[in-house]
Amino acid sequence: MLGKLVYLDNAATTRLDERVLEAMTPYFLETYAVATSEFGYSAGIEAREALQEARSTIAGVLGASPEELIFTSGSTESSNMALKGVAMALGEKKGRHIITSRIEDFPVLNSARALEKQGFRVTTLDVDAEGLVDLNQLKDAITGETILVSIQHANQEIGTVQDIAAIGQICREKGVLLHSDATHTFTRVPLDVREVGVDLLTIAAHTIHGPRGIGGLYVRKGTPIAKWMDGGFQEFNLRAGLENIPGAVGFARAVQLVTPEETTRLQALRDRLIDRVLSEIPHTTLNGHRWQRLPQNANVTFHFVEGESITLHLDMRGFAVSTGSACFSRSLEASHVILAIGGDHERAHGSVRFTFGRFNTMEDVDSVVDAVAEIVTLLRQISPLGKE
Amino acid sequence: MTMLPYSELVMEHFRHPRNVGRIEDADAKSVEGSPACGDMVAVYLKVDPEELRITDIKFESYGCASNIATGSIITELAKGKTLEEARQITWKQASEALGGLPPIKTHCSVLAVDGLRAAIQNYEERHGLVKERVPTTVEEVRRRLKHVMNPVVGLDLVRTKLVKDIEVAEGTVRVVLDLPADHQFANAIREDIREKIEPLWDVNELIVEFTE
Structure with a gap:
C-alpha cells in the first residue's frame, strides 16, 4: 500500500482514540473486580462507582437520568432489545402492530421481520426522494393496536436526519411508544430526551472513537419492556451479564471527547x-x-x-x-x-x-x-x- | 499487502484492461445486461469474412472488477480465433486464465462470456450464416430470462423466482411475473424481457403479465 x-x-x-484506551486500561489491569454492592469489598465498590460514573456521563448527554441507560454489547443488541422487549411486554396486553421505515439499519429491519414471523403486523413507512419519512403516512398508520414506532434518527448510508421531534410529538399524541436508532447521531446531532418524545434510544461507542462491544439503550422511566437477557440482576434487572466496565468507562470518555x-x-x-x-x-x-x-x-x-x-x-x-x-x-x-x-x-x-x-x-x-x-x-x- | 478476494491476474486485468473501447465500423456487436439491473458488457467484433476469423475485438464494461477482468481476458482469448473456436470459450476457461474468480462473482463474470457469444451470433445473423432455425421453446425463453436481472436484488429473474409461468404458442410468448404491475421496476423489467425475447425469429408477440 x-x-x-x-x-x-x-x-x-x-479508530479508537488513545485517550479512550488510556481511560480504559486501569479497568483491565487494576480495577478489574466485578461491580459489587456497596457492602462488597473495596475493589468491587470502586468498580461499581466507575460504572455509575460512566452511566451518569453518557445519560447526562441525553438529558436522561442514569437509571434510564442500559448498557448493552452495542447498537445491534440495543435495537433488538427495544423492539423485542416492547413486543414481549405489550404484545398480549395492547396489540401486535409495529411501525418502522424502509431505510432502517438491519438491526431494526430484521428485528421487525423476526417479530412478523411471530405474528406481529409490521407497517414499513416509505420515505421521500431525500430519505425523509412522510409524517402524514405515519399518523395514518398508527392504530389502537400499535405498540411501537421505530424510526431512526439518521440514516447509516445517506445521512438524512429525520425530524425526530415531530415524529415524537405524533407518537405522544397517539399514545404510542417511539424507539429511535441514534447510532450515527449520538453526540454529533444533539438530542435531549426531555424535549423530544422518544422513549427508547439506541446508541453506540464505536462510532465516536470509543471501543466496540459496548452500546446503550435509553429506556424512559416507566416504559414497558421485558427483561432481555436472563441471568443476574445487572442493568436494573433488564439485561443480565457481567458488566463491561472497561467498555463503559471508554464509552463515557469517548462521549466527553466529542x-x-x-x-x-x-x-x-x-x-x-x-x-x-x-x-x-x-x-x-x-x-x-x-x-x-x-x-x-x-x-x-x-x-x-x-x-x-x-x-x-x-x-x-x-x-x-x-x-x-x-x-x-x-x-x-x-x-x-x-x-x-x-x-x-x-x-x-x-x-x-x-x-x-x-x-x-x-x-x-x-x-x-x-x-x-x-x-x-x-x-x-x-x-x-x-x-x- | 492484504489479502484481496481477487488473484494477481484479475487485479492486473482490472487495472489495465486489454482491448477496451469501441470499434466504430464493427462487423458485429452485442450488449448483455442493462444499467437498470446491474452489470453490463458490450462486445465489438471485426471478422475476416473468408476465414470467419476474429481479427479485432473490443469490449466496454459497466461493472465490478471481475466483470472488467473477464471482459479483458475474453477478448485476449478470442482474438485471432475463428468464430467457431471463439464460441467454445467457456466461463471456466476465462476464470482459469485469470487464476480463478470468486464463486460469488460468477454472475458478473459470466456476462462477458455471454457477450462474446451474443456478438458471434449477431455476426451470423447479420451475414445469413444461421444454418437452421430452431423453433422457440419454453426452455429457450427461460434460458434468456436468466439474463434479465431482478433489480431489487441484482440477481436474475429465474433465480429470484420472479418467473411464475412461461407459455409459447404460435409466435406468442407469454411471461407471467410474480410482481405487482405498479412495482417501481415493473417497466424496466418488461423492457429488458422485450430486448431478450423479441429478437427470436419466430416470436411475433410478447406478453408480459404481472400478478396483483
Whole structure:
C-alpha cells in the first residue's frame, strides 16, 4: 500500500482514540473486580462507582437520568432489545402492530421481520426522494393496536436526519411508544430526551472513537419492556451479564471527547467533499438530504460506473470508503436505502459513501476527491454508458 | 499487502484492461445486461469474412472488477480465433486464465462470456450464416430470462423466482411475473424481457403479465 491509510468509512466503525484506551486500561489491569454492592469489598465498590460514573456521563448527554441507560454489547443488541422487549411486554396486553421505515439499519429491519414471523403486523413507512419519512403516512398508520414506532434518527448510508421531534410529538399524541436508532447521531446531532418524545434510544461507542462491544439503550422511566437477557440482576434487572466496565468507562470518555467544534469541523469536511464532487465531476448525484444530514456523511452516485470498481481503485491508492453496490455487499444485494429513495439499481450501483471522523483532515478530502475524479474518468472510458 | 478476494491476474486485468473501447465500423456487436439491473458488457467484433476469423475485438464494461477482468481476458482469448473456436470459450476457461474468480462473482463474470457469444451470433445473423432455425421453446425463453436481472436484488429473474409461468404458442410468448404491475421496476423489467425475447425469429408477440 502506498503511504498511510486515509480512512473514510467512519460510519462502519472508527479508530479508537488513545485517550479512550488510556481511560480504559486501569479497568483491565487494576480495577478489574466485578461491580459489587456497596457492602462488597473495596475493589468491587470502586468498580461499581466507575460504572455509575460512566452511566451518569453518557445519560447526562441525553438529558436522561442514569437509571434510564442500559448498557448493552452495542447498537445491534440495543435495537433488538427495544423492539423485542416492547413486543414481549405489550404484545398480549395492547396489540401486535409495529411501525418502522424502509431505510432502517438491519438491526431494526430484521428485528421487525423476526417479530412478523411471530405474528406481529409490521407497517414499513416509505420515505421521500431525500430519505425523509412522510409524517402524514405515519399518523395514518398508527392504530389502537400499535405498540411501537421505530424510526431512526439518521440514516447509516445517506445521512438524512429525520425530524425526530415531530415524529415524537405524533407518537405522544397517539399514545404510542417511539424507539429511535441514534447510532450515527449520538453526540454529533444533539438530542435531549426531555424535549423530544422518544422513549427508547439506541446508541453506540464505536462510532465516536470509543471501543466496540459496548452500546446503550435509553429506556424512559416507566416504559414497558421485558427483561432481555436472563441471568443476574445487572442493568436494573433488564439485561443480565457481567458488566463491561472497561467498555463503559471508554464509552463515557469517548462521549466527553466529542465537542461541538469538532462536529463543525467534520461538517466542513463533508461540505467541501460534496461541493467539490458535485461541481468538478459531471454526472454525479448526491444521495440524501443536502442540509438535513449527518455532519460526518457524504454519499454520492457516480453514474455510468460501478461502486466496487471505484472502491477497489481507491483501496489501491490507500483510501477506505464503502459503496451501496450489490457487488460490494456480502449478500450481493443492492442498498435497500438507495432503492427506497426511488433510486434504481444503477443509482445504488455507483453510490459511494464517505464518512468522516476525528482523524480526517481537509487534505484527506482534497486527495480523495482528486483520486475519485481520476478513477471515475478512467472507468467511464471503459463503460458503454454515458457516451453519445 | 492484504489479502484481496481477487488473484494477481484479475487485479492486473482490472487495472489495465486489454482491448477496451469501441470499434466504430464493427462487423458485429452485442450488449448483455442493462444499467437498470446491474452489470453490463458490450462486445465489438471485426471478422475476416473468408476465414470467419476474429481479427479485432473490443469490449466496454459497466461493472465490478471481475466483470472488467473477464471482459479483458475474453477478448485476449478470442482474438485471432475463428468464430467457431471463439464460441467454445467457456466461463471456466476465462476464470482459469485469470487464476480463478470468486464463486460469488460468477454472475458478473459470466456476462462477458455471454457477450462474446451474443456478438458471434449477431455476426451470423447479420451475414445469413444461421444454418437452421430452431423453433422457440419454453426452455429457450427461460434460458434468456436468466439474463434479465431482478433489480431489487441484482440477481436474475429465474433465480429470484420472479418467473411464475412461461407459455409459447404460435409466435406468442407469454411471461407471467410474480410482481405487482405498479412495482417501481415493473417497466424496466418488461423492457429488458422485450430486448431478450423479441429478437427470436419466430416470436411475433410478447406478453408480459404481472400478478396483483
